[in-house]
Amino acid sequence: xxxxxxxxxxxxxxxxxxxxxxxxxxxxxxxxxxxxxxxxxxxxxxxxxxxxxxxxxxxxxxxxxxxxxxxxxxxxxxx
Amino acid sequence: xxxxxxxxxxxxxxxxxxxxxxxxxxxxxxxxxxxxxxxxxxxxxxxxxxxxxxxxxxxxxxxxxxxxxxxxxxxxxxx
Numbered sequence: 001x002x003x004x005x006x007x008x009x010x011x012x013x014x015x016x017x018x019x020x021x022x023x024x025x026x027x028x029x030x031x032x033x034x035x036x037x038x039x040x041x042x043x044x045x046x047x048x049x050x051x052x053x054x055x056x057x058x059x060x061x062x063x064x065x066x067x068x069x070x071x072x073x074x075x076x077x078x079x
Numbered sequence: 080x081x082x083x084x085x086x087x088x089x090x091x092x093x094x095x096x097x098x099x100x101x102x103x104x105x106x107x108x109x110x111x112x113x114x115x116x117x118x119x120x121x122x123x124x125x126x127x128x129x130x131x132x133x134x135x136x137x138x139x140x141x142x143x144x145x146x147x148x149x150x151x152x153x154x155x156x157x158x
């Protein structure tokens with residue numbers, strides 16, 4: 001099993017990395033490109049009961065993989 | 080439309096961030112956790128023809144959003 005976690009800055013939080021990519025794309029001549037958000041991606045190989053794993057990782061995400069004050073996370077577990 | 084890009088280090092490349100998260104999870108008492116890979120996640124708001132956008136972003140990924148020597152990327156465009 002694999003857990004896939006996507007951590008993104010909350011919409012209200014400044015995202016300088018995203019703004020930089022946005023400007024860079026515009027500068028390189030790519031049209032039709034709007035806002036860019038840059039986040040982190042974690043892929044974790046896991047074993048055990050799916051629901052237990054989900055609960056544990058959800059706790060880990062909340063406690064130390066993300067900063068819930070400024071970031072949102074999305075946890076998905078795939079077989 | 081939104082483009083979602085996931086950039087991960089190639090399997091053969093050292094991933095110190097992933098190793099750190101892996102050790103941290105084990106240290107915090109989470110069991111059943113195997114290898115961890117840490118990558119980047121980009122969400123880009125796009126407009127225009129889907130196929131044109133895909134071609135453009137694929138080129139951008141290859142040219143400067145990722146480093147094809149050490150990284151893989153996955154591009155997905157959703158409505």
